[in-house]
Amino acid sequence: MTLKLSNAQIAWRAAQDIADGAYVNLGIGFPEMVAQYQPPGRHAIFHTENGILNFGEAPEKGSEDWDLINAGKKAVGLKPGAAFFHHADSFAMVRGGHLDVAILGAYQVAENGDLANWSTGPKGVPAVGGAMDLVHGAKRVAVITDHVTKDGKPKLVKRCTLPLTGVGCVTRVYTSLAVIDIQDGHFVLREKLAALSLEDLQAQTGATLHLSGPIGDLVIPELSDD
């Protein structure tokens, strides 16, 4: 019985919704895992903020080209049909509505679609990068996240209490327990782990889960979380 999905399994579920040929930006860190789980025969084209379309796997250690990195500053390779461009063009792709999907991490997502994913408060050195740009313009802005924080508090909330990245921007959330859409200011439950009751899921969610149509079972293959 699955009690909670691993990060790899959450990434796998998000990858199933990416169409062949889609232009996709994956946030730094956890969202980058989504690229590993595209269904056979589907090839999305991945965008990185620092100016590459259609980058791919990292080269072997020792043969990196440090002029060829992604937004996480990791060395990458190129696939056939790759393109380079400068930063203004890169963010024109982002804000201009040219990306099909952006998949991001989250500290909190609110039922009105607000996202908090860049700052946990005024301590330390603030850093925003491209987070505030990425939430605008993609046709779908999806979040992948654990359903609750490390100490068990809901990450899906009525209103974000942490500093916002963007307002009303998230359209779908893939969590360790469920798949939830955001529609008209509400969380709408689409899929949940079969072993989890609706009551248990609601208890771990900070705002009301609305039902609209059938709720699917969230069934994910066993995957190693590396």
Added chain:
Amino acid sequence: MDKAFASLSGAVAGIEDGATVMIGGFGGSGAPIELTHAMIDRFLATGSPRNLTIVNNNAGNGHVGLAALIEHGMVKKLICSFPRSADPRVFTEKYLAREIELELVPQGTLAERIRAGGAGIPAFYTPTAYGTELANGKVIATFDGRYYVQERWLKADFALVKAHMGDRHGNLTYNKAARNFNPLMCMAAVVTIAQVSRLVEPGALDPEHIITPGIFVQGLVEVADPQQEELLNRAGAQYP
């Protein structure tokens, strides 16, 4: 026409105290390390330039390049989107000690502000940062039912960039993703100095392949085998 300098020291000789200097690159990719180090050499020899305002996506990594510039106390203010890196200690310590000022700008807004500066557009509206603390105090307007934040152009006295090939007219090409902010910064500075891995004669570059036209470049200097920040950091390098 010949915009080439014979030396790195000659290329950075005109940068004055208090100048705003854009430094190209995204992390180490496309970062003009040798030009940055030439500024440090001049500072250590003469005490200038100092009190600089630096525009860069990041805040340096390790103890070379931009991090070394900050470490030597040459930087008064940094305008950037992401002041973190694998080894951000130099900036972090100065920031927490209030010895350096930070203007944090979302990455796409930073790019567009620089582009606008180079294109003669004093302000523009963007959806980015609307409703967040980074829009505090800024003009908000609605267009077709959506909210947008007014952002100002960003210009500089100098831009230091790294390119791959350059001809004596200042026409530039770049290497892979090392392009990033460099072509934008070339446009936005009064004086742009490019370090190029290969300096060639006018006519040697195919005009179809030129990314930065020479009108945006005032000087260039050949650095045949430029260092990479990532490799310097892996070797534990410090500058000087």
